[in-house]
Amino acid sequence: MRSLSYVRARTVREATQAFATAGEGARYIAGGTTLYDLMKLGVEHPAHLIDIASLDGADRIDTGGDVLFFGAGALMADVAEDDVVRHDYPILAESLSKAASQQLRNMATVGGNILQRTRCPYFRNGAIGAYPCNKREPGSGCAAIGGLDRSQAVLGISDTCTAVSPGDWPVALTAMDATIEIQGPAGPRSVPIAEFYRLPGGTPHLEFSIEGGEIVTGISVPKTEAGKNSTYLKVRDRESYAFALASAAVALAMDGDRVRRAHIALGGVATRPWRAHEAETLLNGQTIDREIALAAGRSAFADASAGEHNAFKIELGARTLADAIMTAGRKTQ
Amino acid sequence: MSGPHDRQSIEITRRQVLEAGTIVTMSGMLPVAAEAQTSSSQLPPENGSTVQVSFQINGQPSTLEIDARASLLDMLRERLGLVGAKKGCDHGQCGACTVHIDGRRVASCLTVAAKVDGRKVTTIEGIGSADALHPMQQAFIDHDALQCGYCTPGQIMAAIACVKEGHASTPEDIREYMSGNICRCGAYVGIVASIEQAAPQIERG
Amino acid sequence: MTQKRTVDRPRIDAHEKVLGRALYAADQPIPGLLHAMTVPATIVTGRIEAIDLTAAMNVQGVVRVFTHEDFSQIKTTPASRGAYGQPGKGYQPMTGPVVRHRGEPVVLVVAETLEAAIEGAEAVKVRYADEAFSAAMEDDRAGREPEPESELSTGDAEAAFASANHRIDVEYLHPQQHHNPIELISTTAAFEDGELRIYEGTQAAAAFAGGLAGMMGLDPTQLRGVSPYTGGGFGQKNGIQEQSVLVASAAALLNRPVKLVMPRNQLFHTASYRPRSRHRVRLGADEQGRLLAGLYETVQQNSRYDGFGCEHGANPPRMYGYGSWLGSDRVVRVDTQTPGHQRAPHEHPSSFATECAMDELAEAVGMDPVELRLANDTQNDPITGKPFSSRHLADCLRRGAKLVDWSRRMREPRALVAENGDLIGLGVACGSYKGSMTPAVTRLRLFASGRCEIATSGHEMGQGIRNVIAAELTDVLGIDPENLEIRIGDTGHAPQHLTAGSWGTGSAAPAARSAAMKLREELGLLTGSALSEEPVHVQLARTRRPLLEVTVDTIPLGKDGQAIEQLRRGIPSTTGPEYPEFMAFSWIAHFAEVRVETSTGRVRVRRVVSVVDCGRVMNRRTAQSQVQGGVVWGIGAALREAGETDPRFGGVLNNDLAEYVLPVNADIGAIDVDFIDQPDFKLNISGVKGLGEVAMVGASAAVVNAVYNATGRRVRHLPIRIEDLL
Structure with missing residues (x-):
């Protein structure tokens, strides 16, 4: 890690100005659980850190208005424990409380978490491995393709990158049609979460639709009755403190015993938080049973493509989604 | 083989015996914090860009000029001589470095030291004392919730926070909310039992 | 005097540990300490063509950058990493x-601060000429040793197998695993009081006096190895590490104290690990399930240069009354770092293979797996014909079956279903571990003040060796542990043995007990009343002496005084399992109850019951912890852990604690431990056998057998992962 400067900004304006002044090598840091980790691994090399964790009002959680609003600086632990979120939107609360550990959730912010970078071991092993990785070093190749690909994605992959989008919270937000609030030198803008995450395509190093100097300031989630009938199911290699092999975020808006509108997104299996439109369409208008749930699960993976060791994710992902649909379905009764 | 017959006998009084005993006990209780004070007065030079950090450490105000890239863990261990928090992974993956910032548990290895400016940091050195253990520390002894002891400071800091957060009402809850602290010796059964024992004696925060 | 049974005392160093005051190697307050960081090689095999140090030297705070040119005089000796005592083996990086x-490590950067050392290390540029390599034992270029490492046989096993009524012929695969003690391996070298002190959390402080001196060309008296507390060892810290001599040499060349804490991702490559192995097991039994033949062939991955043995075949033939046996262990060499001893190094993988095969045999014969084991119980070793010093394995099985309520187990898989639809499975497996001992030199001093000091051989790494020592002193002398100072793991106080192989207690307990008895005897001579009930220090004070000191050498059964000489020179000198009159082993039976989620294949170990025959139990509280820990290791091995190597790149890809999946708290349910607690006085005066490793042996097999009972799936590799049960 190279020597660097550190300043703490109090306002968004102060932060963006500091960013502009610092010039090349400037990076915002919030909780630091991703950035500082990658700095220690020699993957990220900022020269200037602008701390935006304590911007005035950035940790605001407002569930009283028309939308749920989460200031980007709100801690993952605090949003997970918020009463309204817990009772009316378990999909959101569970996606947060099943991520990382309580220590990290006390550090990481909900804004920073949506910018978390992949856990692909070829990407993270910058120092010892110096493995080819198009994300870390564009044009160097992808060592994961044809390699130990058990944890790699089966949806949204390209021939340059199969790295999994690692988050849980972004998956729940994707299911719930969240909007990302961004401020930059050119002023504020809002980006629907569906447009926030990029597919790797030929440019896997470009992961988020956010420009240098811009700051994520908040996340809004439309209120919906589907929130109550929701869950986030995460299947991993151990019972806790691990990234998802497959996860499913499901929320169901009902008309009597029939699904009016299903909200479904998948994690652990795709290169970005994955909206499962096919599964949603299949469920809409239906009553929930195991058979339809599994059919929905399978439909979500119709276009999946596996490598040597990760084919199981296609079946596991389908069953995980089916289980989540059943859990959400039980909440409607 | 040497025995008592090789040694010269020295006349000693009962009083001397008692004094010797007292001195031994005193030196055995010399707190680690004393080391912290000596070594912090002879801090090594900082390299690279520095930043001034003022914070409370275990209730005492402290100000340091520190390398801006240093972690809170390395500040505690290498600058302040507070070596209770341990380095087990340096990437937030094991929990051995757990400390409290403003009463909340965090991984000090993934916390940039500069971030604690204006905050209150509590480490294991600020929990209990030799003759008045914190209920959680006593519970860890009672249930032998440790073996090598290396992860123990982090486990105890996490366990106290776990109770204060309200995540210690069932064994399942404890297991889940203590999963950020890996114990390779495998003392998990004892750790859960310790938290169940200590929880009623600790106020929710 | 009779030994106290089943005492339950608080761990003697727990107080210090819960206060965060136990100082581990990297915690030592040393003024003027410099920090070091290594540059890891980014190729597998080849030559270093050039090293560009310019940028590293320009990093503010960097004091010195060392390369192989600075360390070319360091000698590779039988004490070096990977040599395992054998001349011509082993490899010390950075000597060429x-x-x-x-x-x-290819470069060592030393700086005023840790941050500068890290930046310096990252700034070094190395140009390599890399060569072809082989990273997998299945690879064509892997080097297959022509001769087996070891062979054991009795009777005509091939013929007996061919004519057996029931036959099992199965192959099991055990993955590479990594110890990952939470204490990072570190080395601190400092000149203090005219000697070079090496602080390392090690199980072998003697290696840091004698061994390191040999590598550095110094007189052993100039070096002192200090291992105050070891933050978990499990075999990974049982000798000189790759960085140890580099740090010591850097400190010597700079004449300043230097500390290096190895990063976890590098430790996956520089420190030892349990190598990958394959096990073919053939079992033959008659109609009644009597074992007629066992045939067991194993292959283990080793590095090209190491002297690490392969002993998978040592324990399985001792488990049951096999009518005949044929076993061989072979080694395949690949381009990797040297593997080594990891908790129950060969006993765990071999118990996985053979105890799962027993489960398969039970099914083939149509017998209950507990009954099959009881039917083949033996009090004599089938290989040597010698009796066991003690064996209560049948009692372990019976008691465990009762505690876990084995009678509810259904013979047919998938027959027990929980309310939530999870499949319930019950599995059993047994284990053994050799009863070893090692010599010790003990100096015991009793002061009239009541204070007591003991300096002896041994290292505290969480197994509770301090408790064992204290327990014997308390037992014999009635000393208050509060007034006891135990000096171990320091060559400045006593010669140090390598503390491993579960011989710690079997060596430290008799050592402490002998010293205490000797002191009591001397005190009796002084006071003239050997049977006084008064506290010993009060008796001593009455003689007007300030202190009484005794030094005792303890030589284990079957050894002579030469063993003490070897100990003083830092050479391991252990006994067992074969003694002149008998074979000595600890024994264990594990029972596992698992729940398997049918949709996702997730396995949860609800409960494990383990019943142990380890001889006399020195401290029930710490012994129980040790067994629970062994079971957690067994669960980790069964369901979680594997070091993964991409054959195109070598090295370990999942080289951190997020990707190398260790069990966390949420993975562990109930672990109930019980002890037979029958002393084995044939082995030593304390009646103890080892515990730390036998605790793990068979635990994975019990889980795997339970998974079969739940699902009907025989998974013959570890770990069992979700994809195996989908």
Whole structure:
């Protein structure tokens, strides 16, 4: 890690100005659980850190208005424990409380978490491995393709990158049609979460639709009755403190015993938080049973493509989604 | 083989015996914090860009000029001589470095030291004392919730926070909310039992 | 005097540990300490063509950058990493311009601060000429040793197998595993009081006096190895590490104290690990399930240069009354760092293979797996014909079956279903571990003040060796542990043995007990009343002496005084399992109850019951912890852990604690431990056998057998992962 400067900004304006002044090598840091980790691994090399964790009002959680609003600086632990979120939107609360550990959730912010970078071991092993990785070093190749690909994605992959989008919270937000609030030198803008995450395509190093100097300031989630009938199911290699092999975020808006509108997104299996439109369409208008749930699960993976060791994710992902649909379905009764 | 017959006998009084005993006990209780004070007065030079950090450490105000890239863990261990928090992974993956910032548990290895400016940091050195253990520390002894002891400071800091957060009402809850602290010796059964024992004696925060 | 049974005392160092005051190697307050960081090799095999140090030297705070040119005088000796005591084996990186495994240190940067050392290390540029390599034992270029490492046989096993009524012929695969003690391996070298002190959390402080001196060309008296507390060892800290001599040499060349805490991702490459192995097991039994034949062939991955043995075949033939046996262990060499002893090094993988095969045999014969084991119980070793010093394995099985309520187990898989639809499975497996001992030199001093000091051989790494020592002193002398100072793990106080192989208690307990008895005897001579009930220090004070000191050498059964000489020179000198009159083993039976989620294949170990025959139990509280820990290791091995190597790149890809999946708290349910607690006085005066490793042996097999009972799936590799049960 190279020597660097550190300043703490109090306002968004102060932060963006500091960013502009610092010039090349400037990076915002919030909780630091991703950035500082990658700095220690020699993957990220900022020269200037602008701390935006304590911007005035950035940790605001407002569930009283028309939308749920989460200031980007709100801690993952605090949003997970918020009463309204817990009772009316378990999909959101569970996606947060099943991520990382309580220590990290006390550090990481909900804004920073949506910018978390992949856990692909070829990407993270910058120092010892110096493995080819198009994300870390564009044009160097992808060592994961044809390699130990058990944890790699089966949806949204390209021939340059199969790295999994690692988050849980972004998956729940994707299911719930969240909007990302961004401020930059050119002023504020809002980006629907569906447009926030990029597919790797030929440019896997470009992961988020956010420009240098811009700051994520908040996340809004439309209120919906589907929130109550929701869950986030995460299947991993151990019972806790691990990234998802497959996860499913499901929320169901009902008309009597029939699904009016299903909200479904998948994690652990795709290169970005994955909206499962096919599964949603299949469920809409239906009553929930195991058979339809599994059919929905399978439909979500119709276009999946596996490598040597990760084919199981296609079946596991389908069953995980089916289980989540059943859990959400039980909440409607 | 040497025995008592090789040694010269020295006349000693009962009083001397008692004094010797007292001195031994005193030196055995010399707190680690004393080391912290000596070594912090002879801090090594900082390299690279520095930043001034003022914070409370275990209730005492402290100000340091520190390398801006240093972690809170390395500040505690290498600058302040507070070596209770341990380095087990340096990437937030094991929990051995757990400390409290403003009463909340965090991984000090993934916390940039500069971030604690204006905050209150509590480490294991600020929990209990030799003759008045914190209920959680006593519970860890009672249930032998440790073996090598290396992860123990982090486990105890996490366990106290776990109770204060309200995540210690069932064994399942404890297991889940203590999963950020890996114990390779495998003392998990004892750790859960310790938290169940200590929880009623600790106020929710 | 009779030994106290089943005492339950608080761990003697727990107080210090819960206060965060136990100082581990990297915690020592040393003024003027410099920090070091290594540059890991990014190739597998090849030569270093050039090293550009310019940028590193320009990093503010960097004091010195060392390369192989600075360390070319360091000698590779039988004490070096990977040699395992054998001349011509082993490999010390940075003594020449070569690379023999990915991740080995190629440059050492020393700086005023840790941050500068890290920046300096990252700024070093190395140009390599890399060579072809083989990273997998299945690879064509892997080097297959022509001769087996070891062979054991009795009777005509091939013929007996051919004519058996029931036959099992199965192959099991055990993955590479990594110890990952939470204490990072570190080395601190400092000149203090005219000697070079090496602080390392090690199980072998003697290696840091004698061994390191040999590598550095110094007189052993100039070096002192200090291992105050070891933050978990499990076999990974049982000798000189790749970085140890580099740090010591850097401190000597700079004449300043230097500390290096190895990063976890490098430790996956520089420190030892349990190598990958394959096990073919053939079992033959008659109609009644009597074992007629066992045939067991194993292959283990080793590095090209190491002297690490392969002993998978040592324990399985001792488990049951096999009518005949044929076993062989072979080694395949690949381009990797040297493997080594990891908790129950061969006993765990071999118990996985053979105890799962027993489960398969039970099914083939149509017998209950507990009954099959009881039917083949033996009090004599089938290989040597010698009796066991003690064996209560049948009692372990019976008691465990009762505690876990084995009678509810259904013979047919998938027959027990929980309310939530999870499949319930019950599995059993047994284990053994050799009863070893090692010599010790003990100095015991009793002061009239009541204070008591003991300096002896041994290292505290969480197994509770301090408790064992204290327990014997308390037992014999009635000393208050509060007034007791135990000096171990320090060659400045007593010669140090390698503390491993579960011989710690079997060596430290008799050592402490002998010293205490000797002191009591001397005190009796002084006071003239050997049977006084008064506290010993009060008796001593009455003689007007300030202190009484005794020094005792303890030589284990079957050894002579030469063993003490070897101990003083830092050479391991252990006994067992074969003694002149008998064979000595600890024994264990594990029972596991698992729940398997049918949709996702997730396995949860609800409960494990383990019943142990380890001889006399020195401290029930710490012994129980040790067994629970062994079971957690067994669960980790069964369901979680595997070091993964991409054959194109070598090295370990999942080289951190997020990707190398260790069990966390949420993975562990109830672990109930019980002890037979029958002393084995044939082995030593304390009546103890080892515990730390037998605790793990068979635990994985019990889980795997339970998974079969739940699902009907025989998974013959570890770990069992979700994809195996989908």
